[in-house]
Amino acid sequence: MDENVIEAINLTKKYGSFTALSKLNLNLSGSKCVGFLGPNGAGKTTTLKIFTDLIRPSSGQAMINGVNVQSNKKKALSDCSALIETPEIYPSMTVREALSLVAELRGVPRSERTSQIEEVVAEVKMSDWLDKNVGKFSKGMKQRVNIASTLIGNPSIILLDEPTSGLDPRGMAEVREIVKSLKKKDRLIFMSSHLLNEVADVCDEVAMIDHGKLLAYGPLEEITDKFSTVDDSAEAQFSRPIDESINSQISRIDNIVSVEKIDSRTVKIKYTGGLKSQEYILATLAGMQIGLVGFKSSSTRLEDTYLNLIKETL
Amino acid sequence: MIDMETMNVDINQEKKIPGSLDQLFIITKYELLNYFRSRRFLILLIIGLIIDLLLTGIIGYYRPQSFLSSSLSFYSGWVGNSITFIIILSAIFFGGDSISGEFQNKTGFFIASRPIRRSSIYTGKWIASFIASFLIIIIFLAITIANGVYYFGASVPYQLWDALAFSILYLAAVLGFAFFFSSLFKSSAYSIIVTVILFLFAFTLIQFIVSSLVGIEPWFIITYASGIISNIFTVPFPPHVVTTVTHLGHGRTLTTTTYNATISEGLIIMAGYFIISTLLGLFVFEKREFN
Ligand SMILES: Nc1ncnc2c1ncn2[C@@H]1O[C@H](COP(=O)(O)OP(=O)(O)OP(=O)(O)O)[C@@H](O)[C@H]1O
Numbered sequence: 001m002d003e004n005v006i007e008a009i010n011l012t013k014k015y016g017s018f019t020a021l022s023k024l025n026l027n028l029s030g031s032k033c034v035g036f037l038g039p040n041g042a043g044k045t046t047t048l049k050i051f052t053d054l055i056r057p058s059s060g061q062a063m064i065n066g067v068n069v070q071s072n073k074k075k076a077l078s079d080c081s082a083l084i085e086t087p088e089i090y091p092s093m094t095v096r097e098a099l100s101l102v103a104e105l106r107g108v109p110r111s112e113r114t115s116q117i118e119e120v121v122a123e124v125k126m127s128d129w130l131d132k133n134v135g136k137f138s139k140g141m142k143q144r145v146n147i148a149s150t151l152i153g154n155p156s157i158i159l160l161d162e163p164t165s166g167l168d169p170r171g172m173a174e175v176r177e178i179v180k181s182l183k184k185k186d187r188l189i190f191m192s193s194h195l196l197n198e199v200a201d202v203c204d205e206v207a208m209i210d211h212g213k214l215l216a217y218g219p220l221e222e223i224t225d226k227f228s229t230v231d232d233s234a235e236a237q238f239s240r241p242i243d244e245s246i247n248s249q250i251s252r253i254d255n256i257v258s259v260e261k262i263d264s265r266t267v268k269i270k271y272t273g274g275l276k277s278q279e280y281i282l283a284t285l286a287g288m289q290i291g292l293v294g295f296k297s298s299s300t301r302l303e304d305t306y307l308n309l310i311k312e313t314l
Numbered sequence: 315m316i317d318m319e320t321m322n323v324d325i326n327q328e329k330k331i332p333g334s335l336d337q338l339f340i341i342t343k344y345e346l347l348n349y350f351r352s353r354r355f356l357i358l359l360i361i362g363l364i365i366d367l368l369l370t371g372i373i374g375y376y377r378p379q380s381f382l383s384s385s386l387s388f389y390s391g392w393v394g395n396s397i398t399f400i401i402i403l404s405a406i407f408f409g410g411d412s413i414s415g416e417f418q419n420k421t422g423f424f425i426a427s428r429p430i431r432r433s434s435i436y437t438g439k440w441i442a443s444f445i446a447s448f449l450i451i452i453i454f455l456a457i458t459i460a461n462g463v464y465y466f467g468a469s470v471p472y473q474l475w476d477a478l479a480f481s482i483l484y485l486a487a488v489l490g491f492a493f494f495f496s497s498l499f500k501s502s503a504y505s506i507i508v509t510v511i512l513f514l515f516a517f518t519l520i521q522f523i524v525s526s527l528v529g530i531e532p533w534f535i536i537t538y539a540s541g542i543i544s545n546i547f548t549v550p551f552p553p554h555v556v557t558t559v560t561h562l563g564h565g566r567t568l569t570t571t572t573y574n575a576t577i578s579e580g581l582i583i584m585a586g587y588f589i590i591s592t593l594l595g596l597f598v599f600e601k602r603e604f605n
Pocket residue numbers: 015018020038039040041042043044045046047605
């Protein structure tokens with residue numbers, strides 16, 4: 001089985017004397033979502049633009065499934081789609097027409113075009129606007145159409161540059177669901193984002209970049225274990241008030257560091273051991289029959305990792 | 315939801331992206347759709363029709379001898395004077411910001427990041443501009459011929475078809491130029507203004523200066539070549555070099571030289587402009603970065 005592979009080899013981009021991207025080496029493969037994190041101006045968009053041949057590297061290579069994007073763009077992108085920043089669509093075209101253009105360019109057979117367009121538009125909740133001109137759409141609506149366009153032709157690799165930018169909270173949640181469903185289906189997604197909870201929610205791996213240099217890359221857990229100095233934490237909500245005895249019962253669960261009451265029915269739990277112990281704690285809490293109704297892990301560790309790493313380079 | 319089950323089956327099959335030529339025509343199709351939708355085509359059509367209607371009205375009312383003395387002078391007066399103007403307007407309307415607009419409005423990002431060669435995008439758009447302009451010219455000529463048939467009957471002089479053929483080559487050259495400037499600039503306004511200035515003023519001015527004052531044949535100016543479109547109606551075809559000696563009195567004379575491109579010369583110049591500007595424009599577009 002062919003794997004999906006995105007590979008940057010010594011990728012460098014200079015603007016005059018300014019180096020926007022400096023010898024980036026990155027090899028992403030498999031079916032997963034890789035988060036691309038870094039402050040403004042770090043070089044995220046630059047990287048993704050090179051992978052779609054919108055700009056050319058000063059040196060180094062961008063390879064998709066073993067094909068060099070610069071020398072054979074059409075082949076390299078044949079199974080890859082991308083959403084870079086927020087492209088505009090011809091204002092006098094309808095959503096259907098804009099997506100037909102993409103479908104035709106990608107070679108979606110005529111018989112499947114209509115159904116596929118309707119499916120991807122339904123996925124971004126724009127079905128009611130299918131035959132409306134894009135011109136008067138709000139930024140978020142355009143972004144939804146752009147996201148829909150990346151799904152046309154079912155590409156195995158999807159590059160997303162801040163896909164949820166401009167979207168309302170529901171739109172963001174919907175896009176996260178789309179990304180999650182994609183990665184379950186053998187897709188490789190490389191997604192830049194400033195929203196750490198978004199990355200913690202949907203991404204399996206993270207790559208951190210600053211000043212055009214890669215700072216860290218690896219599975220989310222590994223990276224946070226390595227660079228975070230705080231514990232994992234989660235908020236547990238109960239249908240009944242939590243008394244002292246239950247509180248101390250909770251704090252005796254393995255790997256729990258502290259339990260702090262937020263209000264009568266909510267506690268903040270700090271723990272170690274990452275996802276594995278989170279799973280164990282949740283199961284144990286549920287098994288205790290103390291009225292657990294909610295459990296929400298917070299992304300403080302990723303945030304802490306981010307702040308530690310980014311601070312280090314300043 | 316996308317049909318994930320079937321997707322899993324064919325996920326590792328080679329995704330069949332259409333050939334570059336097919337993609338080129340897909341771009342042409344949607345570009346034409348865009349012209350019709352965005353009313354660009356309509357506006358230019360109306361301009362063409364207004365010129366047609368004005369000429370129809372003026373000739374019908376005043377019956378000018380210069381138009382009605384023969385069918386040749388009729389077509390010469392009608393087509394010879396306005397067709398190059400319509401060609402230039404078409405190139406400005408359809409080609410002037412064709413590429414620069416893609417950068418300025420960020421619409422280029424929507425297509426350029428897909429699996430398609432840039433040359434397919436460029437050429438596809440070029441052909442769409444050409445087809446749209448050609449339609450305008452044909453509609454303009456249809457009304458011209460309707461008038462001509464009214465005054466002179468169905469026999470249309472062959473010079474009109476020659477002029478049409480020359481016009482098509484001229485259109486290709488002007489569009490090539492407009493596209494070149496359009497890929498050179500990032501602002502639609504700049505690329506349009508440069509095209510307008512060059513074709514409506516600068517070229518004719520340089521042509522005049524070079525030929526009349528300096529006395530060199532302006533073979534490198536495209537508007538010079540386009541002279542064959544109106545000269546074809548003159549029988550016999552105007553001489554290549556016309557020297558006029560004006561006596562200023564006191565024994566002093568002023569010699570001015572006017573050049574007329576021969577037909578083969580005109581065709582070669584136009585073809586040269588077309589080929590060189592198209593290749594240059596394509597080259598620039600290939601190198602451009604989407605920032
Ligand atoms: N055309 C250009 N000319 C000069 N410098 C540029 C150009 N494009 C980008 N840069 C610089 O390259 C650097 C990286 O920019 P890039 O857009 O990749 O950042 P980013 O990580 O996407 O940031 P953000 O989070 O703000 O989107 C920035 O410092 C930017 O100023």
